[in-house]
Amino acid sequence: MHGLAFDIAHMLAGFLVLTSFMMLYQDRLSALINALAIQAAVLGASVAWQAVIQEAPHLYITALLALVFKAVVIPMALRRIIRQLGIHREIETVGGTGLTMLAGIGLVALALQVVLPVTAGSDAVAREDIALALSVVLLGLLMMVTRRNAVSQVVGFMSLENGIVLAATGARGMPLVVEISVAFSVLIAFIVVGIFLFRIRERFDTVDVQALDRFRGERR
């Protein structure tokens, strides 16, 4: 079989997918944000392990960025937002959690089916990381599609971005500048989204995006 290096990378990437499913399962906002923080912490560990096995010290900076911004700063800010908006209630989901989870399993299978044949011949760790990273990205998208609450859509977006970072670190030779700029652009996107949340709330008295459907213009 493979060595311990592969096993640990496999375990961390697997946990990352698992935390994505944890998020799909949660229907309370505060628990959802905790799950996001756990995912970011696992991502930090995963990136740090990539730094060890690839002997690429700059990846430690990426790991640190993931740990500080995504596991601490963004969850804290999100918690502040939901406290200020006063929404600790349940999230309404489109379809039940059971159906969403089944769809998620399907997406994971799809991601593996797509990535594994395409990357045949390259390094085992990279192949697996990219396959699981695509699963995390798809699960983040699924989260954004199935939730109506704007805050949980933001959480879905953050988890999608975690998947992108995993893919970027799995592939060797991603320059540090790109990673840092991605990390900061996500932070800026987060700030913009946070402002939008309050604007939506001010105008519609809710962060349920169904309230926006009236303004799409495709209905009569």
Place this chain on the structure above:
Amino acid sequence: MIADLALQGVQMALVLLLAPLLTGFVRTLKARLLRRRGPPLLQPYRDLWRLLGKEAIVADSASWLFRAAPYLVFAATWVAAALVPTYATGLIFSWSGDLIAITALLGLARFAQTLAGLDVGTSFGAIGTSRELMIASMAEPAMIMIAFIVSLVAGSTQLSAIAAVMLTYEIGLRVSLAMALIALIIVALAENARIPVDNPATHLELTMVHEAMVLEYSGRHLAMIDLASSVKLLLYASLLACLFAPLGLAPLGSGLAAHLVGLAAYGAKVTGIGVMLAVFETSIAKMRVFRVPGFLGAALMLGFLGTILLFVSRSL
């Protein structure tokens, strides 16, 4: 051959003798955690003895099925328990039945019990049966997925062979096994009607599942059903111990010393599982019935995910 048969016989007797003790232990410990005195440790034995001496009252509308079901339930559960290695591997019956056979035997027991629950035609029996089947429809696929994960890792569905593979360090770190462990714990809680899914101590009509199904039973029939549930609890404890903590299991053809070590380790493992069960049950509230599919769905999802991850790491 005689020695093998004797080993199998000893383990079957051990399971039967120890099962009420585990039930009593968990009950006593739960009472102590709630700062009650609780029943004495040996109370389940006394209950069984008392029930065996009592007259069995059968409803007028009951058919032969109602009378036969308790024995069938007990027999199927006991045979399933005989296939799980307790303190020594290499059971002679183990070669005729594997993890999937155990699941099937437990399914047979459930089938008999639900038929008997519907047989009398009371509303309690019907509501208990429908809930039990709803739980089973999620728990059994999850159990099969767990069997797949474990057998993909070990290359066999034989419990003795799996335990032997788990004892070696070739396995390395496997996230799928962690998922299988969590899924198996969830399935075990659901199958044994423990707290987040069902409350074993309640006779409150709105919440009960298992107790509603067996409400019509009395006397020796009830004794058989109670003993079967105790054996089932011990079966799952043994299964958890054998799959995920096989340390100390006496291998095939080992001497007396290894068997004594195995017995001591088995006692410690089952005690540990009993303590964890009691602590878990006192620290958590029962779920609404309609939340249960989500809880068991998590087990099923873990099973699926673990299998998929195993396929990935295999194909690389």
